[in-house]
Amino acid sequence: MNTERKPDLSLDLRGEHCPYNAIATLETLRTMQPGQLLEVVTDCSQSFHGIPEDATRHGYHCLAVEQHGPLFRFLIEVPAPDAG
């Protein structure tokens, strides 16, 4: 846990529900550079399945999905251009 990379940006979605969580995550990822890491924090449990599925489908790498009681945290990486 302590050895993980520090995210470049953090998106706070607490209190917000779908589809805004998914849309906001993809919108933020689009503004980021290859190799950068985004942290998403939400209290909407549905995001647990949705955000990783969306991130993968849109070509990003979802590196971590964590549950902290009623909070959920995701780490998503923008892949380097030559990566699949």
Next chain:
Amino acid sequence: MSSLRQQFFVRFWPPIPTLVALGVASAYYFALTGTFWAVTGEFTRWGGHVLAWFGLRPQEWSYFKLLGLEGTPLDRVDGVMVLGMFLGALCCALWAGNVGLRRPTSLRRLMQGLMGGIIAGFGARLAMGCNLAAFFTGIPMFSVHAWAFMFSTVLGAWLGVKITLLPFLRHSLRVQAGGSTLPDPEALAQRTERQWRLGWGLLALSLALAAWRFEASLALGMAFLFGLAFGGLIERGQICFTSAARDLWTTGRTKVAYGILLGMAAACIGTFAAIRLGVAPKIFWMGPNAVVGGVLFGLGIVLAGGCETGWMYRAMEGQMHFWVVGVGNVIGGTLVAAFWDELGGALALPYPKLNLLELFGPVGGLLVTYLGLALSLALVAANARRFSHARKTR
């Protein structure tokens, strides 16, 4: 033990197997109680009870004669099942330490939830069901109206997405550099432990309630137990029918949609067996009401952020937005009851109740249903291709 707890009680279950389990359970529920797994009819009865407190006589309205408004929710199969769903969802949310008050972000969002809830409740009752009775448990009744409702819901969801993403309903993004601070792990562990114990206490209480309902009748006791299981399963799997319809248009998600279709495939053979043994299927009018209701329902659930089953478990987790959506649902359903003579007379009652098992014969009807489900699976898969690796094509 602690890894077992983490795996089954904390980590959410994958949606596809959870939905197949729900499909199988719903078929048993139909065979045991003679009715399908449904919730909005009961919500509408609650609206009827509230109107009765204010001196109105809803039991004389034609819609409540159709639905039945006798006794209290505790004397009705639908009533105890809905209560069971709330308790089952709450138990599971507590075991996961996932209960916490989530405040809505703005009043505007809350009003959006109320409006969406009303529209969805109205659409659902107009079509004689919701994502359950006119969809997930309606298609396994072999009622043609459920097919019309399902496709109309997907269409309505498209309209809903258009409205939901309008600039005046968007909030500015809260983005900051670096990571955010998470709750203190020790305090979180204590809180989780408290909820874990509370969850077991609530289960004990629920089982006592079940025993009390078994005293009244087998159907009531079973309905309550199945309610606990339904509520628990939708919370554990975070089963969101709204996402299945909406995200065909937004991000191209497929898992929940596949799960729903496979769950119905699992349910169909069970309901078919029960019907062959003499349980009467619930078939409704294939009129414009199914199409209009489906479109309104699809629009409403996207606007609200959750459907009739979706708000139930979210409300139990403490998502305050969905308390309001639930109230909206009850209002919407009750509005249909109030105007049923005009609405039903024009849009539903003159039209036939179409049963696939009668139209095509038992084997033909079953075959048509499975072909329809297979075609729907293929459509979901084809649609998802529009979104795959969208980032690269930009």
